[in-house]
Amino acid sequence: EAGVTQFPSHSVIEKGQTVTLRCDPISGHDNLYWYRRVMGKEIKFLLHFVKESKQDESGMPNNRFLAERTGGTYSTLKVQPAELEDSGVYFCASSPPPAGSVEQYFGPGTRLTVT
Amino acid sequence: QKEVEQNSGPLSVPEGAIASLNCTYSDRGSQSFFWYRQYSGKSPELIMFIYSNGDKEDGRFTAQLNKASQYVSLLIRDSQPSDSATYLCAVTGGYQKVTFGTGTKLQVIP
Numbered sequence: 237e238a239g240v241t242q243f244p245s246h247s248v249i250e251k252g253q254t255v256t257l258r259c260d261p262i263s264g265h266d267n268l269y270w271y272r273r274v275m276g277k278e279i280k281f282l283l284h285f286v287k288e289s290k291q292d293e294s295g296m297p298n299n300r301f302l303a304e305r306t307g308g309t310y311s312t313l314k315v316q317p318a319e320l321e322d323s324g325v326y327f328c329a330s331s332p333p334p335a336g337s338v339e340q341y342f343g344p345g346t347r348l349t350v351t
Numbered sequence: 352q353k354e355v356e357q358n359s360g361p362l363s364v365p366e367g368a369i370a371s372l373n374c375t376y377s378d379r380g381s382q383s384f385f386w387y388r389q390y391s392g393k394s395p396e397l398i399m400f401i402y403s404n405g406d407k408e409d410g411r412f413t414a415q416l417n418k419a420s421q422y423v424s425l426l427i428r429d430s431q432p433s434d435s436a437t438y439l440c441a442v443t444g445g446y447q448k449v450t451f452g453t454g455t456k457l458q459v460i461p
Contacts, residue, residue: 240394269449271449271451277453278353278355278439278451278452278453278454279395279439279451280451281448281449281450284448292448294448295448327394327395339385339397339400340397340449341397342387342394342395342396342397343394344393344394345394
Protein backbone atom coordinates (compact mmCIF):
# COMPACT_ATOMS: atom_id res chain seq x y z
CA GLU A 237 0.00 0.00 0.00
CA ALA A 238 1.41 3.37 -0.99
CA GLY A 239 1.94 5.87 1.79
CA VAL A 240 1.20 9.56 1.90
CA THR A 241 3.08 11.34 -0.84
CA GLN A 242 3.97 15.00 -1.12
CA PHE A 243 5.25 17.11 -3.95
CA PRO A 244 7.65 18.79 -4.30
CA SER A 245 10.15 17.54 -1.75
CA HIS A 246 11.93 20.88 -1.76
CA SER A 247 10.97 24.32 -2.98
CA VAL A 248 13.02 27.50 -2.94
CA ILE A 249 11.17 30.67 -3.85
CA GLU A 250 11.63 34.38 -3.42
CA LYS A 251 9.60 36.49 -1.09
CA GLY A 252 6.41 37.57 -2.79
CA GLN A 253 6.16 34.56 -5.07
CA THR A 254 3.51 31.88 -4.97
CA VAL A 255 4.06 28.23 -4.14
CA THR A 256 1.63 25.33 -4.26
CA LEU A 257 2.27 22.18 -2.29
CA ARG A 258 0.49 18.94 -3.06
CA CYS A 259 -0.43 16.00 -0.87
CA ASP A 260 -1.81 12.64 -1.93
CA PRO A 261 -3.18 10.76 1.05
CA ILE A 262 -3.34 7.01 1.48
CA SER A 263 -6.16 5.65 -0.66
CA GLY A 264 -9.40 5.47 1.27
CA HIS A 265 -8.31 7.92 3.96
CA ASP A 266 -11.04 10.50 4.33
CA ASN A 267 -9.08 12.56 6.83
CA LEU A 268 -6.28 14.74 5.57
CA TYR A 269 -4.19 17.12 7.67
CA TRP A 270 -1.61 19.77 7.02
CA TYR A 271 1.11 20.59 9.52
CA ARG A 272 4.14 22.86 9.49
CA ARG A 273 7.43 22.73 11.34
CA VAL A 274 9.44 25.91 11.50
CA MET A 275 13.10 25.36 12.33
CA GLY A 276 13.63 24.77 16.02
CA LYS A 277 9.94 24.70 16.79
CA GLU A 278 7.38 21.96 17.24
CA ILE A 279 5.21 20.61 14.46
CA LYS A 280 2.08 22.77 14.36
CA PHE A 281 -1.34 21.87 13.06
CA LEU A 282 -2.65 23.92 10.15
CA LEU A 283 -5.92 22.32 9.11
CA HIS A 284 -7.96 19.17 8.76
CA PHE A 285 -10.13 17.98 5.89
CA VAL A 286 -12.78 15.32 6.08
CA LYS A 287 -13.20 14.36 2.47
CA GLU A 288 -13.55 17.70 0.67
CA SER A 289 -14.79 19.67 3.68
CA LYS A 290 -12.63 21.71 6.03
CA GLN A 291 -13.26 20.27 9.50
CA ASP A 292 -10.85 22.53 11.35
CA GLU A 293 -8.71 25.31 9.92
CA SER A 294 -7.88 26.97 13.20
CA GLY A 295 -4.15 26.57 12.66
CA MET A 296 -3.93 28.44 9.37
CA PRO A 297 -1.65 31.40 10.09
CA ASN A 298 -3.28 33.98 7.84
CA ASN A 299 -5.15 34.52 4.60
CA ARG A 300 -2.03 34.07 2.52
CA PHE A 301 -2.55 30.35 2.97
CA LEU A 302 -5.25 28.55 1.00
CA ALA A 303 -5.90 24.83 1.24
CA GLU A 304 -8.17 22.89 -1.07
CA ARG A 305 -9.22 19.31 -1.45
CA THR A 306 -11.48 19.19 -4.45
CA GLY A 307 -13.12 15.80 -4.90
CA GLY A 308 -11.90 14.63 -1.54
CA THR A 309 -8.73 13.04 -2.84
CA TYR A 310 -5.49 14.98 -3.07
CA SER A 311 -5.04 18.35 -1.42
CA THR A 312 -3.10 21.47 -2.28
CA LEU A 313 -1.76 24.17 0.00
CA LYS A 314 -1.03 27.46 -1.69
CA VAL A 315 0.99 30.24 -0.15
CA GLN A 316 0.50 33.58 -1.87
CA PRO A 317 2.46 35.79 -1.50
CA ALA A 318 5.16 33.92 0.37
CA GLU A 319 7.00 35.62 3.22
CA LEU A 320 10.31 34.76 4.85
CA GLU A 321 8.60 33.38 7.96
CA ASP A 322 6.76 30.81 5.85
CA SER A 323 9.97 28.80 5.51
CA GLY A 324 9.79 25.40 7.11
CA VAL A 325 8.79 21.82 6.47
CA TYR A 326 5.16 21.25 5.54
CA PHE A 327 3.85 17.83 6.41
CA CYS A 328 0.68 16.22 5.24
CA ALA A 329 -0.91 13.34 7.10
CA SER A 330 -3.94 11.17 6.56
CA SER A 331 -6.06 8.81 8.58
CA PRO A 332 -8.85 6.43 7.68
CA PRO A 333 -12.52 6.89 8.50
CA PRO A 334 -14.39 7.21 10.73
CA ALA A 335 -13.83 10.81 11.68
CA GLY A 336 -12.80 9.72 15.14
CA SER A 337 -9.72 7.89 13.90
CA VAL A 338 -6.67 9.70 15.15
CA GLU A 339 -3.82 7.44 14.07
CA GLN A 340 -2.30 9.67 11.45
CA TYR A 341 0.24 8.65 8.85
CA PHE A 342 2.65 11.31 7.74
CA GLY A 343 4.09 12.07 4.35
CA PRO A 344 7.78 12.88 3.81
CA GLY A 345 7.17 16.62 3.91
CA THR A 346 7.94 19.52 1.62
CA ARG A 347 10.82 21.72 2.68
CA LEU A 348 9.97 25.29 1.72
CA THR A 349 12.63 27.98 1.73
CA VAL A 350 11.61 31.57 1.10
CA THR A 351 14.53 33.87 0.34
CA GLN B 352 3.63 27.39 29.01
CA LYS B 353 3.88 25.05 26.06
CA GLU B 354 0.95 22.72 25.51
CA VAL B 355 3.18 19.67 25.26
CA GLU B 356 6.56 19.73 26.96
CA GLN B 357 9.50 17.48 26.33
CA ASN B 358 13.13 17.67 27.27
CA SER B 359 14.98 18.29 24.02
CA GLY B 360 17.92 16.11 25.07
CA PRO B 361 20.00 14.59 23.76
CA LEU B 362 19.34 11.59 25.94
CA SER B 363 22.25 9.20 25.65
CA VAL B 364 21.92 5.57 26.68
CA PRO B 365 24.22 2.60 26.11
CA GLU B 366 23.12 -0.17 23.78
CA GLY B 367 20.95 -2.70 25.60
CA ALA B 368 19.82 -0.26 28.28
CA ILE B 369 16.33 1.11 28.88
CA ALA B 370 15.62 4.54 27.42
CA SER B 371 13.00 6.56 29.26
CA LEU B 372 11.35 9.47 27.45
CA ASN B 373 8.98 11.79 29.22
CA CYS B 374 6.29 14.26 28.24
CA THR B 375 3.82 16.48 30.07
CA TYR B 376 0.78 18.19 28.63
CA SER B 377 -1.31 21.11 29.77
CA ASP B 378 -4.81 20.38 28.45
CA ARG B 379 -6.69 18.18 30.90
CA GLY B 380 -9.23 17.46 28.17
CA SER B 381 -6.66 15.61 26.06
CA GLN B 382 -7.91 12.17 25.16
CA SER B 383 -5.36 10.45 22.97
CA PHE B 384 -1.61 10.29 23.33
CA PHE B 385 0.95 9.32 20.75
CA TRP B 386 4.63 8.74 20.36
CA TYR B 387 6.18 9.37 16.98
CA ARG B 388 9.73 8.56 15.97
CA GLN B 389 11.43 10.87 13.48
CA TYR B 390 14.75 10.10 11.91
CA SER B 391 16.73 13.07 10.70
CA GLY B 392 15.24 14.46 7.50
CA LYS B 393 12.38 11.97 7.53
CA SER B 394 8.71 12.17 8.38
CA PRO B 395 7.29 11.30 11.80
CA GLU B 396 6.38 7.63 12.18
CA LEU B 397 3.73 6.56 14.65
CA ILE B 398 5.12 3.94 17.01
CA MET B 399 2.75 3.92 20.00
CA PHE B 400 -0.59 5.33 21.03
CA ILE B 401 -2.41 5.13 24.35
CA TYR B 402 -5.83 6.27 25.44
CA SER B 403 -6.25 4.94 28.98
CA ASN B 404 -4.33 5.33 32.19
CA GLY B 405 -1.71 2.70 32.76
CA ASP B 406 0.80 0.89 30.61
CA LYS B 407 0.62 -0.33 27.06
CA GLU B 408 3.31 -2.63 25.74
CA ASP B 409 4.26 -3.37 22.15
CA GLY B 410 7.44 -5.31 21.66
CA ARG B 411 10.32 -3.36 23.15
CA PHE B 412 8.16 -0.26 23.63
CA THR B 413 5.97 0.58 26.60
CA ALA B 414 3.83 3.70 26.76
CA GLN B 415 2.70 4.91 30.17
CA LEU B 416 -0.10 7.38 30.78
CA ASN B 417 -1.06 9.16 33.98
CA LYS B 418 -3.90 11.56 33.29
CA ALA B 419 -4.03 12.83 36.87
CA SER B 420 -0.43 13.99 36.56
CA GLN B 421 -0.82 14.89 32.86
CA TYR B 422 2.20 12.79 32.12
CA VAL B 423 3.07 10.40 29.31
CA SER B 424 6.22 8.37 28.96
CA LEU B 425 7.81 5.97 26.54
CA LEU B 426 10.16 3.22 27.62
CA ILE B 427 12.38 1.50 25.10
CA ARG B 428 13.88 -1.73 26.37
CA ASP B 429 17.08 -3.24 25.00
CA SER B 430 17.86 0.00 23.16
CA GLN B 431 19.54 -0.41 19.79
CA PRO B 432 21.61 2.08 17.79
CA SER B 433 18.77 2.02 15.23
CA ASP B 434 16.53 3.54 17.90
CA SER B 435 18.58 6.74 17.71
CA ALA B 436 16.12 9.36 16.52
CA THR B 437 13.96 12.20 17.78
CA TYR B 438 10.87 11.05 19.64
CA LEU B 439 7.84 13.30 19.43
CA CYS B 440 5.10 13.24 22.03
CA ALA B 441 1.70 14.25 20.67
CA VAL B 442 -1.73 14.66 22.20
CA THR B 443 -5.19 15.25 20.84
CA GLY B 444 -8.54 16.22 22.25
CA GLY B 445 -11.88 15.52 20.73
CA TYR B 446 -11.30 17.11 17.35
CA GLN B 447 -8.23 15.21 16.12
CA LYS B 448 -6.13 18.37 16.12
CA VAL B 449 -2.82 16.93 17.17
CA THR B 450 -0.51 19.00 19.32
CA PHE B 451 3.14 18.03 19.23
CA GLY B 452 6.01 18.57 21.59
CA THR B 453 9.36 19.67 20.22
CA GLY B 454 10.77 16.18 20.62
CA THR B 455 13.54 14.46 22.56
CA LYS B 456 16.64 13.39 20.71
CA LEU B 457 17.74 9.90 21.72
CA GLN B 458 21.24 8.63 21.10
CA VAL B 459 21.97 4.95 21.68
CA ILE B 460 25.68 4.43 22.09
CA PRO B 461 27.05 1.09 20.76
